[in-house]
Amino acid sequence: MNVAVFRSMAPVFPKMASPVRSACCVVLAAVVVVYAQRHSQDSHPQYERVGADVTMKCGSMDWDAAVTWTVNGTDIDESHLNGSYLILKNVNLSQSGQYSCYEGSSWHLKYQTYLRVGTPPKEPVLMCRSNNYPKGFYCSWHLPTPTYIPNTFNISVIHGTKDMVCEKDAMPKNRCHIRYLQLFSTVKYKVTLTVTNALGKNFTTLTFDEFAIVKPDPPESVVAKPVPNNPRRLEVSWQNPSSWPDPESFPLKFFLRYRPLILDTWQHVELSDGTSHTITDAYAGKEYIIQVAAKDNDIGTWSDWSVAVHATPWTEEPKHLTTEAQITETTSASTSSFMAPPTTKICDKGAVVGSGAVAVCWTAGLVMAAYSVLFI
Amino acid sequence: MLNVTGELSGDSWGIFTFLCAALCNLPALPALNCSEELGAGQSIQQTYDLTRYLEHQLRTLAGTYLNYLGPPFNEPDFNPPRLARAERVPSATVDLDLWRGLTDNARLAANYRAYSRLLCYLRVLDGQVGTAELRHRLAHFCASLQGLVLSIGGVMSSLGYPLPAGPAGPPAPPGAHAAPNDFLKKMDDFWLLKELQTWLWRSAKDFNRLKKKVPPAVVTLRLEARGF
Numbered sequence: 001m002n003v004a005v006f007r008s009m010a011p012v013f014p015k016m017a018s019p020v021r022s023a024c025c026v027v028l029a030a031v032v033v034v035y036a037q038r039h040s041q042d043s044h045p046q047y048e049r050v051g052a053d054v055t056m057k058c059g060s061m062d063w064d065a066a067v068t069w070t071v072n073g074t075d076i077d078e079s080h081l082n083g084s085y086l087i088l089k090n091v092n093l094s095q096s097g098q099y100s101c102y103e104g105s106s107w108h109l110k111y112q113t114y115l116r117v118g119t120p121p122k123e124p125v126l127m128c129r130s131n132n133y134p135k136g137f138y139c140s141w142h143l144p145t146p147t148y149i150p151n152t153f154n155i156s157v158i159h160g161t162k163d164m165v166c167e168k169d170a171m172p173k174n175r176c177h178i179r180y181l182q183l184f185s186t187v188k189y190k191v192t193l194t195v196t197n198a199l200g201k202n203f204t205t206l207t208f209d210e211f212a213i214v215k216p217d218p219p220e221s222v223v224a225k226p227v228p229n230n231p232r233r234l235e236v237s238w239q240n241p242s243s244w245p246d247p248e249s250f251p252l253k254f255f256l257r258y259r260p261l262i263l264d265t266w267q268h269v270e271l272s273d274g275t276s277h278t279i280t281d282a283y284a285g286k287e288y289i290i291q292v293a294a295k296d297n298d299i300g301t302w303s304d305w306s307v308a309v310h311a312t313p314w315t316e317e318p319k320h321l322t323t324e325a326q327i328t329e330t331t332s333a334s335t336s337s338f339m340a341p342p343t344t345k346i347c348d349k350g351a352v353v354g355s356g357a358v359a360v361c362w363t364a365g366l367v368m369a370a371y372s373v374l375f376i
Numbered sequence: 377m378l379n380v381t382g383e384l385s386g387d388s389w390g391i392f393t394f395l396c397a398a399l400c401n402l403p404a405l406p407a408l409n410c411s412e413e414l415g416a417g418q419s420i421q422q423t424y425d426l427t428r429y430l431e432h433q434l435r436t437l438a439g440t441y442l443n444y445l446g447p448p449f450n451e452p453d454f455n456p457p458r459l460a461r462a463e464r465v466p467s468a469t470v471d472l473d474l475w476r477g478l479t480d481n482a483r484l485a486a487n488y489r490a491y492s493r494l495l496c497y498l499r500v501l502d503g504q505v506g507t508a509e510l511r512h513r514l515a516h517f518c519a520s521l522q523g524l525v526l527s528i529g530g531v532m533s534s535l536g537y538p539l540p541a542g543p544a545g546p547p548a549p550p551g552a553h554a555a556p557n558d559f560l561k562k563m564d565d566f567w568l569l570k571e572l573q574t575w576l577w578r579s580a581k582d583f584n585r586l587k588k589k590v591p592p593a594v595v596t597l598r599l600e601a602r603g604f
Binding site for chain 2: 134160161180181182183184185186187188190207211248249250251297298299
């Protein structure tokens with residue numbers, strides 16, 4: 001800030017005469033010194049633990065000098081004073097603030113400090129995961145309880161005898177990533193996170209194999225659609241998570257779960273390839289909730305569940321009612337009150353179109369094969 | 377033309393055999409083995425399945441064996457430095473770009489060589505182990521591992537690649553590389569199992585890549601080449 005002041009003054013100087021110039025410099029210097037003195041204590045706040053007893057001395061004043069202490073501009077009652085010393089017992093978080101000490105009569109500021117009450121760090125929580133295998137992995141961390149004062153985090157990654165650098169991410173903040181140099185390593189990775197603040201330090205260590213931390217991100221763009229003319233089907237499709245770099249060489253398998261909103265138990269399907277599936281046993285007319293998870297085909301653990309999608313299987317549209325069709329209204333009203341008759345007809349049609357088709361094709365194929373052998 | 381007596385001409389036999397073979401290869405029917413030699417695509421799938429089976433088997437075997445070795449070998453956090461003597465065991469570790477760029481031949485050969493050597497070491501282990509239960513498990517595992525080596529060899533042959541030469545010279549006498557003390561011997565065993573496990577994980581990925589490059593279409597091409 002002070003440098004900025006000088007820089008902004010620079011273009012002005014050449015225009016002034018030299019005595020005026022030197023006078024300006026002196027005044028400026030004096031202002032800077034006084035400013036620095038006043039705020040020197042602020043640049044180094046005083047950190048104390050919650051529950052500690054704090055004694056503040058009024059700078060170089062004698063113990064028996066008459067002084068007044070203020071906190072954030074408000075006078076502090078004399079009962080907290082021991083001579084000119086301020087005694088704060090069993091400090092709590094609300095006692096953080098700017099403490100100033102003024103000489104009794106002259107009201108000169110003799111001492112100032114910014115008190116910050118906090119706690120030393122508890123053991124941090126560290127998690128490492130590879131959602132982009134085989135590119136590398138990332139680690140993220142946080143403190144289980146706040147310390148209320150600034151903390152610095154230091155992370156070290158050791159692979160056998162090698163020290164690796166974990167590059168800090170800009171966003172989110174408490175995260176860093178590492179690129180694998182070698183694949184299929186038998187040596188474990190050891191990650192140590194140390195958290196330090198003015199009141200103490202703490203650390204945690206994770207040791208793991210390359211394969212153990214593989215966990216993809218959930219599948220993306222999950223879409224569930226009803227199938228026209230099929231009241232018990234839902235067509236679900238999704239995409240590989242975009243963070244998974246090489247699905248060709250490192251294919252993913254998927255786990256689909258679905259249930260009607262009105263029930264609590266899920267149905268599950270595991271799919272070893274493909275990014276779509278048709279549910280064929282949905283309850284007609286019921287709204288379903290569907291989710292998909294992914295996992296590397298061979299190693300690691302399942303991803304979290306994807307965002308849930310809702311879908312209802314196709315149902316036959318009721319006929320539109322018009323003034324001319326009021327005669328038909330009575331007949332259609334009686335049939336639409338049960339679901340069964342129209343849907344069973346459609347089911348029969350649907351059955352022929354769907355699962356029966358495969359059986360028909362097979363028998364036709366075998367019959368044709370037999371004919372061709374006998375009659376050629 | 378119609379043959380009322382039911383005698384089949386040469387052409388009919390050809391078509392019949394073709395249909396039979398085509399039907400054999402469809403997944404809906406159980407394997408009928410109409411042709412002796414399976415296509416490379418299917419062999420790769422079978423080899424892949426075998427690595428998964430072995431990996432599963434190894435988990436139980438390693439657990440039992442490490443318990444037999446006792447602490448610290450059976451502790452989950454045990455993370456010893458790799459000693460120079462452990463370098464004899466073929467390592468699956470490889471540079472990422474190098475692994476990606478391996479030719480099919482090199483990829484298969486690396487697997488073949490690794491498992492052949494690992495099998496040798498395992499057999500030595502088998503001869504020294506104490507309990508009957510462990511010996512039985514090890515013997516079973518060795519047999520499966522032998523199957524894997526043969527399966528990889530089969531894939532290489534069907535793709536026209538030469539099998540890598542066996543280890544140079546006669547096998548070393550049993551005492552040649554023996555560990556100087558009991559602890560180091562146990563370390564050797566620990567690293568052997570670790571490398572074996574890592575190789576099985578790597579092989580799953582190797583065979584995934586090969587599967588994509590050698591699709592089952594190779595099967596029909598080979599049948600046509602037989603001149604029907």
